[in-house]
Amino acid sequence: MRGLTKRFGDVTAVDDLTFTVRPGIVTGFLGPNGAGKSTTMRMILGLDRPTAGAALIDGTPYHDLKQPLRTVGALLDAKWVHPNRSAKAHLQWMAASNGIPGTRVDEVLRLVGLSEVAGKKAGGFSLGMAQRLGLAGALLGDPKVLLFDEPVNGLDPEGIVWIRKFMQRLAAEGRTVLVSSHLLSEMALTAEHLVVIGRGRLISDSPVQDFVDRASEAGVRVRSPQLGALQEALTAKGIAFREDGADAGGAALIVAGATTDVVGQVAGDNGIVLHELSAQRGSLEDAFMKLTGDDVQYHADVMGGAL
Numbered sequence: 001m002r003g004l005t006k007r008f009g010d011v012t013a014v015d016d017l018t019f020t021v022r023p024g025i026v027t028g029f030l031g032p033n034g035a036g037k038s039t040t041m042r043m044i045l046g047l048d049r050p051t052a053g054a055a056l057i058d059g060t061p062y063h064d065l066k067q068p069l070r071t072v073g074a075l076l077d078a079k080w081v082h083p084n085r086s087a088k089a090h091l092q093w094m095a096a097s098n099g100i101p102g103t104r105v106d107e108v109l110r111l112v113g114l115s116e117v118a119g120k121k122a123g124g125f126s127l128g129m130a131q132r133l134g135l136a137g138a139l140l141g142d143p144k145v146l147l148f149d150e151p152v153n154g155l156d157p158e159g160i161v162w163i164r165k166f167m168q169r170l171a172a173e174g175r176t177v178l179v180s181s182h183l184l185s186e187m188a189l190t191a192e193h194l195v196v197i198g199r200g201r202l203i204s205d206s207p208v209q210d211f212v213d214r215a216s217e218a219g220v221r222v223r224s225p226q227l228g229a230l231q232e233a234l235t236a237k238g239i240a241f242r243e244d245g246a247d248a249g250g251a252a253l254i255v256a257g258a259t260t261d262v263v264g265q266v267a268g269d270n271g272i273v274l275h276e277l278s279a280q281r282g283s284l285e286d287a288f289m290k291l292t293g294d295d296v297q298y299h300a301d302v303m304g305g306a307l
């Protein structure tokens with residue numbers, strides 16, 4: 001993506017986005033609802049025309065690709081198949097209209113585990129099966145680049161794990177895999193690299209772990225029967241802390257930005273007994289909220305808990 005921009009009237013859906021997606025790993029494309037992920041993917045696929053900038057595949061715009069299906073496969077919306085067509089007929093039609101040999105149809109059906117239901121009408125498929133059929137279609141041309149737009153939405157846990165593993169396998173084969181999601185927790189399990197956007201703008205382009213490390217609050221949770229003395233000792237050392245809600249073990253302190261070594265040393269120096277000294281890490285979703293901050297178009301409470 002090079003300065004990729006898309007405006008719909010007054011709305012700037014994608015705002016001067018520049019990033020590169022590399023082969024061999026799964027790249028997560030993360031952002032809250034409305035951040036511009038789908039619009040970006042549609043521009044990569046030539047379905048929307050950029051207002052400015054360009055989305056290039058190996059240096060070439062989608063429209064200039066000689067054999068698009070052999071270069072890029074996409075899973076955008078699983079429900080667009082003809083309901084009365086069988087899975088196999090649907091793929092045969094796709095293959096025929098793209099100059100792909102019919103023998104490839106059985107291969108992709110096997111790859112996604114649909115061989116046994118190949119003759120059944122796609123209209124009767126569960127979401128998980130429809131998703132597999134969409135994936136089979138994306139793989140027909142054996143493309144080097146694959147795009148997935150929110151592929152796990154609505155899937156059951158088994159379906160989620162299956163598609164996650166499948167995407168990782170495709171990347172391990174050396175393909176370029178870009179997968180969008182609004183859930184950081186899901187991306188942390190699926191992707192190695194993360195491109196994060198908010199309100200169409202690039203927020204972060206880094207390995208998943210770096211993103212989490214940068215955003216999440218590292219700290220120490222400490223419990224003690226002499227909590228008052230510990231608070232005094234920490235204050236004397238100029239170390240900030242806050243009280244954490246009491247659990248079964250009693251009241252605790254959270255010492256942000258400190259290590260267990262430091263807090264343990266302060267306690268030891270002052271002869272304070274500790275019942276717990278544990279390193280804490282902020283949750284992934286906290287990290288996401290923190291970094292997308294003002295860029296979140298709809299806040300979590302409006303979205304019923306989902307970002």
Ligand SMILES: Nc1ncnc2c1ncn2[C@@H]1O[C@H](COP(=O)(O)OP(=O)(O)OP(=O)(O)O)[C@@H](O)[C@H]1O
Pocket residue numbers: 008011012013031032033034035036037038039040182
């Ligand atoms: N065809 C269109 N006409 C007008 N506005 C649009 C159009 N398509 C998208 N938008 C707007 O562009 C912004 C980005 O939308 P987009 O669907 O790309 O976001 P997204 O990150 O994919 O979110 P979601 O996960 O909710 O689909 C939103 O404000 C949306 O309302």
